Amino acid sequence: MNANVLVKGLGRTACVLLVGVLAACGTATVVKPSGGGSATSGTSTTPRTSVPKPGQTAVVRRGDTLYALARIHNITPGDLAAWNGLSQPYTIYPGQALRLYPGGAGSTAATRPISGGSTTTTPSTAAPVATATPVNSGIGWRWPAEGALVGRFVAGETTKQGIDIAGSSGQAVRAAGPGVVVYSGAGLVGYGELIIIKHNDQWLSAYGHNRKRLVNEGQSVRAGDQIAEMGRTGTSRDMLHFEIRYNGKPVDPLLYLPRK
Structure with missing residues (x-):
């Protein structure tokens, strides 16, 4: 999946997505609303300094998009991305909390001019989130579906930010942990019918890539509850693309799921 960005505070359950999911999927783009919303700012301009x-x-x-939020808060898109460890295409998720200030030496960004004389920032080389010693989530993760593992997470690769589990059409997709559904929809190119749970x-x-979504935004779920039926929306085969994100950054689900 092509995704680069998640979370602090649930806020409203209505949130934004822009991700290209799965190696089998195309590049994702942000789906902008046709009307109002905080992503609009037709008369505003991108700030030159943060x-x-x-x-x-x-x-x-x-x-919301990263660019719109940057304009609203008078921060350059490059700085906002760098302060939150995001790389292009600056993917953000529903419920994600973006820091509006630099986080220390590890977040330092170098500015460079872009067309029109404005400036943007590029983050210093980012270390992969997944490591040999994963962060303790405190969540009793469980496998979201039965089936063969056909795609693995690769740190730093935008097309492989989760795992892919092959199965059959209509097969149960279950919540990997308890939480609240913060997104249930099909507004994200490449993800098909998508559900996101905030734990x-x-x-x-x-x-x-679900065939059918069985839960709505704002609904609480328990680990193991069926939330969808497996399908092939956004991909060429029946499969589930599954991601775990820590502070908005993808981590290797296999470091957290129980061994089979």
Whole structure:
């Protein structure tokens, strides 16, 4: 899946997505709303310099894009991306909390001019999120579906930010942990019918390519509850694309799921 970005505070359940999921999927793009929403700012311009807001965050909602949020908060898109460890295409998720200030030496970004004389920033080389010693999530993760593993996570590769589990049409897709559904829809190119669950302020999980979604935004689920039926929306075979994200960054689900 092509995805690069999740979460602090649920905010409204209406949130935004822009991701290209799966190696088998195409590049994802942000789906902008046709009407109002916080992503609009027709008369505003991209700021040339950033005005950091120490201690403040912005929670992503439906219709938001990184560029729109940058304009609203008077921050360059490059700085906002760098401060949150995001790389192009600057994917953000529903419920994700974006930091509006630099986080220290590890977040330092170098500015460079772009067309029109404005500036943007590029993050310094980002270390992969997944490591040999995974962060303790405190969540009793379980496998979201039965089937063969046909795609693995590769740190730093935008097309492989989760795992792919092959199965059959209509097969049960289950919540990998308890939480609240923060997105249930098909507005994301490449993900097909997608569900995102917020487990706590730091952890989210995403379930793509479903045939049918069985839960709505704002609904609470328990680990093991069926949330969808497996399908092939956005891919060429019946399969589930599954991601786990920590503070908006993808991590290797195999480091957290129980061994088979």
